Amino acid sequence: MAFEIKNPGLATTVQDQGRVGYYNVGIPQSGSMDQYSAELGNALVGNPATDAVLECTYLGPVLVSDADAIVAITGAPVEVKVNGETQPQWTRLQLSAGDELSFGVIQGGTRYYIAVRGGIDVPEVLGSRSTYTLGGIGGLNGRKLEAGDVVPVGAPDGDLPALEVMPEPFRPTFAKEQTVRIVLGLYDHRLTDTGKANLLNGEWKVTPVADRMGLRYSGPGVEWKEREQPFGAGSDPSNIVDAGYAVGSIQIPGGTQPIILHRDAVSGGGYAMVATVISADMDLVARAAPGTVTRFVAVSQEEAIVARKGRAELKTKAWEAVGAKP
Structure with a gap:
């Protein structure tokens, strides 16, 4: 058919x-x-x-x-x-x-x-x-x-x-507010204390600039530590010499609007990744419509692994509830 x-x-x-x-x-x-x-x-x-x-x-x-x-x-x-x-x-x-x-x-x-x-x-x-x-x-x-x-x-x-x-x-729910768990790194050390506080304590909103490659957010912005940019990096304070990106990486070009890389994102480039959305919350991010208020919460890698296991268990229970096998 x-x-x-x-x-x-x-x-x-x-x-x-x-x-x-x-x-x-x-x-x-x-x-x-x-x-x-x-x-x-x-x-x-x-x-x-x-x-x-x-x-x-x-x-x-x-x-x-x-x-x-x-x-x-x-x-x-x-x-x-x-x-x-x-x-x-x-x-x-x-x-x-x-x-x-x-x-x-x-x-x-x-x-x-x-x-x-x-x-x-x-x-x-x-x-x-x-x-x-x-x-x-x-x-x-x-x-x-x-x-x-x-x-x-x-x-x-x-x-x-x-x-x-x-x-x-x-x-799943499709709320107008979300709390998204992140693991800090690899380049969060490039943020000032104020910059990191803004990332974790600020209120961010999904902008209309969002697709399968990534979602852009507006909010309080962050501060980067001053440094002499290394050879090969651009002039933007968030620029680095090229590195690989994890799925779910968060970049903040210019220190203003975070971008969460999603399913169709490129695998590397020259922007610092200050954090990564844990795998258990990537579906949550995908449900965010423009205007959704988002707060980022830092968790450890161990907590991220526990959350991933919990997500898998929830899926299994859902399938069992209707009498299906994953």
Whole structure:
């Protein structure tokens, strides 16, 4: 079976858990920005967690199924419509051949996900079906969807889970305020005491300059220690000689607006990384719409590892709650 795209929406792409193992040669992991929401969509339709879904940004697509299909819409709150009639999110839905799936105005967050039983069946590129539009690889011809595209769906494998609805306790929230945990370093020593205090005690807001590469924040700014810039570094106080970036790195060019690097970010460059968002909170960051108030809290690497384990346990409990296996 397949979906025919009548209207692609703003930026709809094929994504899965990401392309791991190529960051050292400049190819980012990509994958669903909000991995947790995408994975729970797969749980509801009886897919493995690794199956590809459609990621919809703000304005979703209008698509028609050419055969009977089972779908679930998870992630940011949005009106879901089948043939113009409103349907619930976080619930398994049955489409008949010829049915039209469309969406209203997003009501919070930035992205929601269409999981379909059998998974989106585009070819794997470097071990993933995820779309990396800047590099033109993965997904459907390495780009976001366009009107007239036909998106193939794979054959189901396994039974449907017992429950059709994801219980409320396992659904993520899309609040207008967030607390994001970070591990300081590698270059936090370049900040003055005031600069570090501003980073950790200040109130930051997500700006409209936010995409799959990263999110820019406005706020009190930070101060950098004065120094003679080393050979090879630029004149900006946040410049360094080139270094590799961890996924989730926080840069503050010019000391004014922090940038959190996300799923499609470059793997290296000449800005100092003052901290890194812990892996357990990367989905949280992805849910932040422009204007979201954010506070950064420093944690240790040991605490970050515990949080990562907790995130994995929550996912497992969510899958078990509906009778599915990750």
